[in-house]
Amino acid sequence: MAIILDGKKLRDKLLADLKLRVEKLSTKPTLAVVLVGEDPASKIYVNNKKKAAENIGINSIIINLPSFTGETELIQKIEELNNDPQVTAILVQLPLPKHINKNNIINSINPKKDADGFTTANFGLLFSGQKPYVYPCTPKGILLLLDEYEINLEGKHVVIIGRSNIVGRPLSQMILDRNATVTICHSRTQNLAGITKTADVLISAVGEKIIEENMLKSDCIVVDVGIFKDETGKTRGDVDFENVSKIASYITPVPGGVGPMTITSLMLNTVELYNMQHCD
Ligand code: GUN
Numbered sequence: 001m002a003i004i005l006d007g008k009k010l011r012d013k014l015l016a017d018l019k020l021r022v023e024k025l026s027t028k029p030t031l032a033v034v035l036v037g038e039d040p041a042s043k044i045y046v047n048n049k050k051k052a053a054e055n056i057g058i059n060s061i062i063i064n065l066p067s068f069t070g071e072t073e074l075i076q077k078i079e080e081l082n083n084d085p086q087v088t089a090i091l092v093q094l095p096l097p098k099h100i101n102k103n104n105i106i107n108s109i110n111p112k113k114d115a116d117g118f119t120t121a122n123f124g125l126l127f128s129g130q131k132p133y134v135y136p137c138t139p140k141g142i143l144l145l146l147d148e149y150e151i152n153l154e155g156k157h158v159v160i161i162g163r164s165n166i167v168g169r170p171l172s173q174m175i176l177d178r179n180a181t182v183t184i185c186h187s188r189t190q191n192l193a194g195i196t197k198t199a200d201v202l203i204s205a206v207g208e209k210i211i212e213e214n215m216l217k218s219d220c221i222v223v224d225v226g227i228f229k230d231e232t233g234k235t236r237g238d239v240d241f242e243n244v245s246k247i248a249s250y251i252t253p254v255p256g257g258v259g260p261m262t263i264t265s266l267m268l269n270t271v272e273l274y275n276m277q278h279c280d
Contacts, residue, residue: 001245001246002222002244002245002246002247002248002249002250002251003149003249003250003251004245004250004251004252004253004257005145005146005148005149005223005250005251005252005253005257006253006256006257007141007145007252007253007256007257007258007259007260007261008256008260010144010145010148010260010261010264011260011261011263011264014144014264014268015052015055015056015264015267018056018267018268018271019055019056019057021271022056022057022058022271023057025274028057028058028059029058029059029088029089029270029271029273029274030058030059030060030061030086030087030088030089031049031053031058031059031060031061031088031089031090031091031115031266031270032060032061032063032081032087032089032090032091033046033049033050033060033061033062033063033091033092033093034063034065034074034077034078034081034090034091034092034093035062035063035064035065035093036065036066036067036069036074036092036093036096036097036100037065037066037067037096037097038067039095042093042094042095045093046062046093048263049091049263049266050062052263052264052266052267053267053270056267058267058270058271061087063077063081065077067097068097069097069100070099070100071099071100071101071104071105074092074100074105074108075104075105075108078090078092078105078108078109079108081113082108082109082110082113087113088113088270088273088274088277089113089114089115089269089270089273089274090109090110090113090114090115091115091116091266092105092106092109094166103120106118106119106120107119107120107121111133112133112273112276112277113273114133114134114273115134115137115266115269115270115273116134116136116137116266116269117132117133117134117135117136117137117170117269118136118165118166122134123165123170126170126173126174127173129177133272133273133276134269134272134273135170135174135265135269136166136167136170136171137262137263137265137266137269138166138167138171138205138225138258138261138262138265139167139170139171139174140174140261140265140268140269141258141260141261141262141264141265142171142203142223142225142258142261143174143175143178144261144264144265145223145252145257145258145261146201146221146223149250151201151221151250153175153178153179153180153201154178154179154180155179155180155181156180156181156200156201157180157181157183157198157199157200157201158175158180158181158182158183158199158200158201158202158203159182159183159185159195159196159198159199159201159202159203160172160175160182160183160184160185160203160204160205161184161185161186161189161192161196161202161203161204161205161206161210161211161238162184162185162186162204162205162206162225163184163186164205167205167225168184168186168205169184171203171205172184180201183195183199192210192215193214193215196211196215196216197215197216197217198217199216199217199220200220200221201220201221201222201223202216202220202221202222202223203223203225204222204223204224204225204226204237204238204239205225205226205238206226206238207226207227207228207238208226208228208238209230209236209238209240210238211224211238211239211240211244212240212243212244213240213243213244213246213247216244216247216248218247218248219247219248219249220247220248220249221248221249221250221251222239222244222248222250222251222252223251223252223257223258224237224238224239224241224251224252224253224254224257224258225237225238225258226238226239226254227254227255227259235254235255236254237252237254237257239251239254241253241254
């Protein structure tokens, strides 16, 4: 049976430690979260971020704008946050309504306040082998979790399924920096199972039930980033946990694996940006 990569346990440990660090700061970091529209899942995510921040003494500001908000208006709001010395970190919750160009919005965030590390400036640093101001939250959380269990990626074949800017793309670079051999698979990949069978580490970020035990070699390390409700309303991930956990060496549960680590990384990023802004 696989060892469970317990994201909740690590979250509790890292956030308890971060809380102590925040208590020692002379002023409190402030995380501003911008939510455009009424997407129910986004509302829950934003609320969870607010709760996590409050629990460790980080101020949070939630800016909820109507779904018809225009791009110019949204950029003006972000400019205000960029120019507000009280605001440490800015996050625009994705997805945005279709009439808004996501890249224009993300790139209006000052890279030194970019809580997600999604601006082209931060991506450029990451993709050119330099250190971004902060690393994107989900990839960072995954690596923190693997580190906690002393899983060394050097020389391993890591197969990532999903090429989003939120997970797959930045994660591929971060894993390459750990000297792994990285393969990125996506919706047009042919013979997916043929590739996943060669994985020492499989990271799936699709949001669909796609990974069965016959697609993996035994002792594979399995990280499930997917989270959705199945036909019965049960929260589950991309991986058939019950069967895959019988052959894998390590596996993340859903919920309780990667999800708590994403929020933890956001809190860490906020404090890292605060320290950077207050170091001189
Ligand atoms: N929507 C889903 N995941 C994320 C994330 O990590 N950051 C932002 N801003 N939006 C998201």
